[in-house]
Amino acid sequence: MRPFNNRNGSSNGHRKNGYRKPTRYSAFDLIRHGLSGSDWPRAWRKHDLRPSYDVVVVGGGVHGLATAYYLAREHGITNVAVLEKGYIGSGGSGRNTAIIRSNYLTPEGVRFYDRSVKLYETLSADLNFNAMFAQRGHLTLAHTDGGLRTMHWRAEVNKLEGINSEVIEPDEIKRLVPFMDTSEDARYPILGALYHPPGGIIRHDAVVWGYARGADAYGAHIHQNTEVQDIDVVDGRVRGVKTNRGDIATRVVVNCTAGWSTLISDMAGVRMPISTFPLQAAVTEPVKPFLDPVIVSGTLHVYVSQTDRGELVFGASVDPFASYSMRGSLEFTEGLAGHVLELMPSLAKMRVLRQWAGLCDMTPDFAPIMGVTPVAGFLLDVGWGTYGFKAGPVSGETMAELIATGKTPKLIETFGLDRFEKGDLVGEKGAAAVGH
Amino acid sequence: MILLPCPYCGPRNASEFRYVGELSERPDPNATGAGEWRAFLYMRDNPAGWTTETWFHRAGCRQHLVVERHTVTNETRASGLPAAQLLYGKQEERATGGNVANDSGGAIY
Numbered sequence: 001m002r003p004f005n006n007r008n009g010s011s012n013g014h015r016k017n018g019y020r021k022p023t024r025y026s027a028f029d030l031i032r033h034g035l036s037g038s039d040w041p042r043a044w045r046k047h048d049l050r051p052s053y054d055v056v057v058v059g060g061g062v063h064g065l066a067t068a069y070y071l072a073r074e075h076g077i078t079n080v081a082v083l084e085k086g087y088i089g090s091g092g093s094g095r096n097t098a099i100i101r102s103n104y105l106t107p108e109g110v111r112f113y114d115r116s117v118k119l120y121e122t123l124s125a126d127l128n129f130n131a132m133f134a135q136r137g138h139l140t141l142a143h144t145d146g147g148l149r150t151m152h153w154r155a156e157v158n159k160l161e162g163i164n165s166e167v168i169e170p171d172e173i174k175r176l177v178p179f180m181d182t183s184e185d186a187r188y189p190i191l192g193a194l195y196h197p198p199g200g201i202i203r204h205d206a207v208v209w210g211y212a213r214g215a216d217a218y219g220a221h222i223h224q225n226t227e228v229q230d231i232d233v234v235d236g237r238v239r240g241v242k243t244n245r246g247d248i249a250t251r252v253v254v255n256c257t258a259g260w261s262t263l264i265s266d267m268a269g270v271r272m273p274i275s276t277f278p279l280q281a282a283v284t285e286p287v288k289p290f291l292d293p294v295i296v297s298g299t300l301h302v303y304v305s306q307t308d309r310g311e312l313v314f315g316a317s318v319d320p321f322a323s324y325s326m327r328g329s330l331e332f333t334e335g336l337a338g339h340v341l342e343l344m345p346s347l348a349k350m351r352v353l354r355q356w357a358g359l360c361d362m363t364p365d366f367a368p369i370m371g372v373t374p375v376a377g378f379l380l381d382v383g384w385g386t387y388g389f390k391a392g393p394v395s396g397e398t399m400a401e402l403i404a405t406g407k408t409p410k411l412i413e414t415f416g417l418d419r420f421e422k423g424d425l426v427g428e429k430g431a432a433a434v435g436h
Numbered sequence: 437m438i439l440l441p442c443p444y445c446g447p448r449n450a451s452e453f454r455y456v457g458e459l460s461e462r463p464d465p466n467a468t469g470a471g472e473w474r475a476f477l478y479m480r481d482n483p484a485g486w487t488t489e490t491w492f493h494r495a496g497c498r499q500h501l502v503v504e505r506h507t508v509t510n511e512t513r514a515s516g517l518p519a520a521q522l523l524y525g526k527q528e529e530r531a532t533g534g535n536v537a538n539d540s541g542g543a544i545y
Contacts (some may be wrong), residue, residue: 033477229503260484262480262481262482262483262484263484271475271479272479272480272482273478273479274480274482275457275480275482276457276484276507277480319492320450320451320454320455321450321455321483322455322457322458322489322507323507323508323510324484324507324508325507325509325510327510331451348504364477364478392533419481420474420475420478421471422476423470423474
């Protein structure tokens with residue numbers, strides 16, 4: 001299989017072995033288009049629905065598009081449709097706060113997310129699409145003895161798995177973030193923090209668009225405004241899907257949705273241990289860069305980072321009750337502002353530009369559900385709670401391997417749906433409940 | 437902010453309540469297998485539409501309530517008896533402050 005960034009490939013835009021080399025983005029191209037004002041070529045194409053596909057991916061977010069991309073690049077499976085009921089990246093992929101890290105609590109979680117960080121590190125080059133990954137460090141604050149103990153626990157598990165992660169003292173935190181109130185007079189004094197230098201933020205739209213462009217180049221079809229209405233299951237096997245644009249025959253359906261994953265699984269008759277909660281986030285007006293690392297406080301239920309544009313992005317824990325509503329609430333903004341000011345009082349005059357919500361599929365053990373189901377050909381990549389975006393690349397890679405080989409990759413063995421029946425839960429709450 | 441119709445206190449802000457979750461029938465622990473028990477513990481309908489769920493009015497009457505709510509629009513249309521009555525049948529008298537004396541397992545204050 002020819003790699004995507006192979007310079008020796010045909011550059012005439014014609015498809016060859018299912019691979020259509022897209023126009024390569026470069027600094028020269030940028031100047032040329034900038035000066036001439038000419039349009040950029042479309043990054044991915046529109047297609048008519050084929051009557052059948054080898055694989056149908058439901059959900060055009062980073063998980064679904066990455067699955068299609070790695071199916072083609074690693075396994076040569078290109079007769080793939082990605083069905084998205086809105087526009088690509090309109091769900092969780094475009095609503096998250098774009099934090100990437102791997103300092104989880106369980107060894108299986110750490111290994112899994114570390115693979116994702118590694119893929120993110122080379123993603124811009126692999127896709128020839130600048131995803132603006134900024135590894136500016138990630139700080140998880142501890143305000144209680146129990147919190148500090150969990151940070152030490154995580155640090156030791158992380159080190160064992162070869163992750164750069166350590167517990168640091170308040171004076172070191174002050175050096176990294178001078179604006180933070182690390183005094184002992186704070187309402188919740190900071191006792192220490194888990195410092196994770198490889199963590200950081202990325203441009204989440206660019207990740208979606210990059211994968212879409214990559215998957216399209218290999219011949220996968222991306223169908224936007226295409227809603228799955230039913231899944232055809234005969235004798236415990238997937239036979240096809242019904243959409244608002246027509247029926248598709250297929251043997252493999254991958255549920256890569258977030259928020260609506262229960263509704264898609266219901267169509268195949270697969271019951272899931274998921275409750276859907278909204279998670280709200282907010283962004284301020286842009287200011288000069290002053291905040292380098294990502295700051296998370298589980299006790300205060302808040303996390304904050306500064307984007308390349310200078311806006312502060314805030315998030316919190318999920319809303320207090322399950323809902324599919326994506327309306328923001330004033331209590332959220334009020335609580336958030338109070339907690340942010342406890343950490344950084346100097347932000348008192350910052351103004352919030354906008355707030356939004358996304359849907360999080362929460363599982364009982366704060367770990368995803370990946371792999372096979374009792375329905376043959378119906379695969380799950382769901383239950384991504386508040387940590388789905390950072391796992392996009394590795395989920396795509398492992399789901400593609402599962403589809404191509406029929407064997408569950410070792411990296412995701414522990415995340416199977418059957419763990420709930422066996423009572424063999426993962427227990428990632430200590431590192432995922434707020435820290436996303 | 438959504439309002440929940442508490443049968444005891446009238447319509448009150450949702451922030452006064454604690455969300456307990458989807459109403460589900462607990463199987464008899466003595467008669468059920470591990471699979472069915474775990475399905476009760478973990479599996480959820482999680483519908484996008486009308487659902488029946490349990491809330492606890494922690495900053496009000498401190499009663500468990502059953503509420504019907506639309507999970508997309510957050511409209512509520514009915515609330516009613518404490519969940520304990522529906523879930524545990526025989527314990528309804530205790531839940532409503534009824535005939536506690538006949539319950540040999542409960543202390544009388």
